[in-house]
Amino acid sequence: MPSQSASPKLAIVIHTEEEFDWNGGFNPTATEVSHGAELLAAVENLKEIGAKCTLAMDYAFVTSEQGLQCINKINADDELIRHVEFAAHLHPWVNPPLSTSFTDKVPEQFSYPGNLPEDEEYNKLSTLTKEIAKAARQSPVTYLAGRYGIGKNTPKILKKLGYKIDVSISPFVDYTHQYGPNFSRYNNDEFLTNTILYWPHTSAIVSPLPFARKYFNHSPAAYSKASLWRKVMRKIVRAKLHRLSPEGFSLTDMQNVTKYQYELGQRCFILSFHSPSVKSGLTPYVESTAQAVEFNQKVLAYANWFKNEFKGEFIKVKDHPQVPHDTI
Numbered sequence: 045m046p047s048q049s050a051s052p053k054l055a056i057v058i059h060t061e062e063e064f065d066w067n068g069g070f071n072p073t074a075t076e077v078s079h080g081a082e083l084l085a086a087v088e089n090l091k092e093i094g095a096k097c098t099l100a101m102d103y104a105f106v107t108s109e110q111g112l113q114c115i116n117k118i119n120a121d122d123e124l125i126r127h128v129e130f131a132a133h134l135h136p137w138v139n140p141p142l143s144t145s146f147t148d149k150v151p152e153q154f155s156y157p158g159n160l161p162e163d164e165e166y167n168k169l170s171t172l173t174k175e176i177a178k179a180a181r182q183s184p185v186t187y188l189a190g191r192y193g194i195g196k197n198t199p200k201i202l203k204k205l206g207y208k209i210d211v212s213i214s215p216f217v218d219y220t221h222q223y224g225p226n227f228s229r230y231n232n233d234e235f236l237t238n239t240i241l242y243w244p245h246t247s248a249i250v251s252p253l254p255f256a257r258k259y260f261n262h263s264p265a266a267y268s269k270a271s272l273w274r275k276v277m278r279k280i281v282r283a284k285l286h287r288l289s290p291e292g293f294s295l296t297d298m299q300n301v302t303k304y305q306y307e308l309g310q311r312c313f314i315l316s317f318h319s320p321s322v323k324s325g326l327t328p329y330v331e332s333t334a335q336a337v338e339f340n341q342k343v344l345a346y347a348n349w350f351k352n353e354f355k356g357e358f359i360k361v362k363d364h365p366q367v368p369h370d371t372i
C-alpha cells in the first residue's frame with residue numbers, strides 16, 4: 045500500500061478507438077473515426093489545466109485519416125506532447141492479421157484478445173505496436189486490452205513486445221457470462237508481476253456505510269457472489285459498483301469514488317472513458333449536442349476538482365511511481 049502522505053495522482057486513460065456500434069456485434073469493417081477534432085479539443089482543454097492524457101489507441105484509430113491528423117497535431121506541439129502518452133488498445137476484430145474464418149462478424153468469444161490462440165494475439169498486438177510506433181514516433185509501453193480481455197498468454201506477449209504497464213483489470217467485475225475475464229477477486233491494488241505493472245481501472249463498491257466499503261475492498265469476490273444472502277446484504281448496505289468514469293456517472297459519483305478509495309489507502313487513480321463520447325451521437329452515454337457539452341465539462345470539472353480541492357497531481361500512466369525502469 046502506498047504511503048499515506050503521498051499526494052494523489054490521476055491518469056486519464058482514453059480508450060481511443062473507432063465509432064463502435066455498441067449493440068451491433070464485432071464487425072471487422074466498422075472502422076469509422078469522425079471525432080478526431082473533438083478529441084483533440086478535449087485533450088487540449090485538459091492540457092490547459094495541466095492534466096495529462098494517455099491515449100490508448102486501437103488499430104482502426106491509428107490508421108484512420110482523422111486519427112493520424114490528431115496524432116500529428118499532438119506531436120507537432122511541444123507543450124501538448126508533454127501532456128500526452130500514446131498507448132495501445134487492442135480491438136482484435138478490426139486489427140490485422142484478420143481472421144479469414146470470420147469476415148462479417150467476429151464471435152463474442154474472440155472479441156477478447158486474451159481468448160485468441162497465442163500466436164494470433166501476439167501477431168495482432170505486434171502489428172498494432174508497430175503501427176503506433178510509426179504513427180506516433182514512440183513505442184507504446186502501456187497496454188489496454190479491448191473489452192479488458194487479458195488472458196493467460198498476455199503477460200509474456202507484453203514482455204516480448206516491450207510493454208511495462210497493463211491497465212486492463214476492471215476490479216470486481218466478472219465477465220465470464222460473456223466469455224470474458226473474471227476480475228471478481230481484484231480490487232484497485234496495483235501489483236508488479238514479471239516486470240509488468242498492473243494498474244487497474246479505478247472502480248469502487250460505493251455505499252453510504254464506511255464498513256461496507258471497507259469490507260468489499262478487502263473481500264472483492266464477495267460483491268459478485270450470487271447467493272441470496274449476498275444479494276440481500278448488498279441491498280441492505282446499498283452497495284453499488286461505480287467506475288471512475290464520466291460515462292454513466294455524475295461528477296458527485298466520480299468525486300465519491302475518489303474520496304472513498306483515498307480513505308481506503310489508494311493514491312493512484314485512473315479516470316477512463318471512450319474517445320467517441322467526446323462527440324454527440326457516437327456512444328450510448330452521449331446522445332445529443334447538449335450531452336456532449338455536458339460530458340466534456342464534467343471531465344474538466346473533475347480534473348479541476350482533483351487538482352485544486354483534492355490537491356492531486358496529473359501523470360501519464362507510464363509515469364506511475366512503480367513502473368520498473370530498465371536496469372541495464
Ligand SMILES: [Zn+2]
Nearest residue numbers: 059061190191
Ligand atoms: Zn475499446
